[in-house]
Amino acid sequence: MSIQKDLKKEGIQVIEQIDSLIANTILKNIARRIVETFPDYELSEKDILKNFSKLTLYKAKMIEGMAEANYFYKNTSIYFNEYIEYDDIEEFAIHECIHYLQEVKDENGKLLRMGLSGEALNEAAVQFMASHIIGIEPDYEKYYNITLYTPSPSYYPLECSLINQITYFTGTDLLFKSTLFSNDDFKNAIIRMSSEKIYHEIQSCFDKLLITEENIIKLNNKISLLKDGDNKIDKIHHKIDKLKEKITSLYIKTQNIIIKEFFNYEFTQISDLEKLEIFRRKLYKFSDIIGKTSNYVFFDNYYTEMMNKLEHKCNVLENGGTETAVEKKHTNSIIAFFKKLLHFGSKIEEL
Numbered sequence: 001m002s003i004q005k006d007l008k009k010e011g012i013q014v015i016e017q018i019d020s021l022i023a024n025t026i027l028k029n030i031a032r033r034i035v036e037t038f039p040d041y042e043l044s045e046k047d048i049l050k051n052f053s054k055l056t057l058y059k060a061k062m063i064e065g066m067a068e069a070n071y072f073y074k075n076t077s078i079y080f081n082e083y084i085e086y087d088d089i090e091e092f093a094i095h096e097c098i099h100y101l102q103e104v105k106d107e108n109g110k111l112l113r114m115g116l117s118g119e120a121l122n123e124a125a126v127q128f129m130a131s132h133i134i135g136i137e138p139d140y141e142k143y144y145n146i147t148l149y150t151p152s153p154s155y156y157p158l159e160c161s162l163i164n165q166i167t168y169f170t171g172t173d174l175l176f177k178s179t180l181f182s183n184d185d186f187k188n189a190i191i192r193m194s195s196e197k198i199y200h201e202i203q204s205c206f207d208k209l210l211i212t213e214e215n216i217i218k219l220n221n222k223i224s225l226l227k228d229g230d231n232k233i234d235k236i237h238h239k240i241d242k243l244k245e246k247i248t249s250l251y252i253k254t255q256n257i258i259i260k261e262f263f264n265y266e267f268t269q270i271s272d273l274e275k276l277e278i279f280r281r282k283l284y285k286f287s288d289i290i291g292k293t294s295n296y297v298f299f300d301n302y303y304t305e306m307m308n309k310l311e312h313k314c315n316v317l318e319n320g321g322t323e324t325a326v327e328k329k330h331t332n333s334i335i336a337f338f339k340k341l342l343h344f345g346s347k348i349e350e351l
Contacts, residue, residue: 017056027097055076056075057078059081098115115179120159120210124159124163128172209251273317
């Protein structure tokens with residue numbers, strides 16, 4: 001299939017190539033910002049800019065509601081929606097430039113890998129990384145009846161919200177490195193804390209989320225082509241409502257998997273009272289970054305259940321655990337303190 005046919009399939013119609021002087025300025029700024037944002041990654045601004053010299057930037061007509069920019073690996077080009085102002089291109093280009101840097105090709109130019117395994121997971125990771133580079137402040141937003149906390153309020157907000165929850169356990173550094181250098185370290189961390197089955201389940205939920213969102217965009221575009229009063233409009237709106245409900249369900253399902261699997265794993269790692277308290281505070285603070293609907297109760301129920309388990313764990317440590325004989329001399333007052341803390345855990349954040 002020719003490049004033109006591939007572009008048409010993606011709904012991209014080229015208008016013009018962006019002036020090389022403007023393009024070079026944009027790419028130079030992006031190379032600098034990437035290196036400055038990740039000083040510990042041993043990145044060379046000169047080498048990145050050399051790689052960027054292979055990129056060609058275009059203005060194009062694109063499907064309304066879809067991505068405002070699109071990196072096309074087959075001809076090493078980035079296409080920007082014709083309506084984007086030149087002053088705003090750099091911000092959109094960062095996401096696509098990360099895609100370019102993360103691709104792995106064989107000697108014949110065949111794409112072998114691009115970032116994380118799973119298209120939607122990778123898109124979320126790239127946008128999370130781009131938001132970090134740009135300096136976007138995480139915020140609370142409401143989408144599909146979910147009030148959520150996301151590091152990317154405008155682009156892939158649900159996916160970025162969920163991947164932010166995962167990095168609560170893995171750390172962002174591991175995510176960013178796996179995204180940029182296309183390795184499995186982030187994936188393996190998830191598997192280590194849950195299982196390979198859970199990793200693939202999370203990956204599948206992300207993919208379904210992205211596909212469902214794209215289907216809503218396509219249906220909205222179909223409505224825009226119909227005349228007012230067309231009886232097809234009501235049917236399409238009904239389909240859209242069902243898809244929105246599916247998105248809400250997928251988000252909550254994925255979030256609940258993250259809560260259960262990762263906190264269950266970390267609970268098994270508690271070996272002393274200090275780790276127990278760190279876990280309690282971590283569980284408490286997690287409520288700040290979850291998505292909530294009007295009838296969402298899973299986290300509250302899980303929290304109550306886990307506080308009971310923590311109290312039991314505290315009793316286990318009191319009767320032996322990993323404490324040394326010397327530490328046992330000072331145990332009674334400490335145990336009493338933690339039991340009180342656990343009992344009022346839902347109300348106490350700082351003592």
